[in-house]
Amino acid sequence: METMMAKPNALRAKPAETNTPTWRDELGMIAPSARLCAAVLGAAVLLVGAATWYGTRQAAALAQAAQVRGAAAGRFQNVESEKQDIAIYQPRFMELQAGGLIGDENRLAWIEAVKSIQGTRKLVSASYDIDAQQPLAFSVPMALGDYQLRGSRMRVELGLVHELDLFHFIDDLRGAGRFTVQDCKVKRTDAPAEALGVARLTANCTLVWLTLGSAPRPDMAALAKGLP
Structure with missing residues (x-):
């Protein structure tokens, strides 16, 4: 009977062994989520x-387009302004051109005008001489653009019957072009008052x-020679 009985300690079952997870095991568990989060963050950084x-x-x-649009608007305004200037000043320009102020000088028209006035006004005599054309300088600067003001001096000697003939001559001569009277001297002659067909006055x-x-163009070759 003694051999058939088991020991009390031998009859107890051994408890199951349990393993406590370590930090390495936890790191392995969150590694997929961490990689996914890193990928999402990287993608977000790339997108930003x-x-x-x-x-x-x-x-x-957009800034370049605005600049181009501003430049185009400026050019459009300039074109509109130029069109308005042309509409305003072109008639006056054409009038001055037709009157002989703009363009080349026309000495033949001046000479023919003197001869025609002498015959029309019945002047006793009319003689003239014209100097070479010269550029004129202004005491105050004026903006003439591509043009240059020039002057041709004409000296006229007239034999007159009375003073009004001189004023008539100057008024009629204005139809041949634009001029200014620089000086005018009138003196009496020795002709008797009762004489007919003779000059009682002379006007110089x-x-x-x-x-x-058109203003002369600068000589580029000469300018180039003057450069160091």
């Missing part, structure tokens, strides 16, 4: 960078015929 680059590029393109006048011609 791409959005920033695209936004900067679009802002630069200096006129300056005015023209606006």
Whole structure:
């Protein structure tokens, strides 16, 4: 009977062994989530960078477009302003051109005008001489653009019956072009008062015929020679 009985300690079952997870085991568990989070963050950074680059590029393109539009608007305003100036000043320009101020001088017209006035006004005599044309300088600077003011001095000697003949001569001569009277001297002659067909007065006048011609172009070759 003694051999058939088991010991009390031998009859107890051994408890199951349990393993406590370590930090390495936990790290392995969260590794997939960490990699996913890192991938998402990387993608987000790339998207933010791409959005920033695209936004900067679009802002630069918008600024350039605004600059081009502003330049086009400025040119349009200039064109409109020039059109208005042409509409305002072209008739006056054409009038001055037809009157002989703008363009080349026309000495033949001046000479023919003197001869025609002498016959029309029945002047006793009319003689003249014209100097070479010269550029005129202004005491106050004037903006003439591509034009240059020039003058041709004409000296006229007239034999007159009375003083009004001189004023009539000057008024009639204005139809041949634009001029200014520089000086005019009138003196009596020794002709008797009862004499007919003789000059009782002589007038010596200096006129300056005015023209606006194209300003001479600078000699580029001469300018190049003067450069160091």
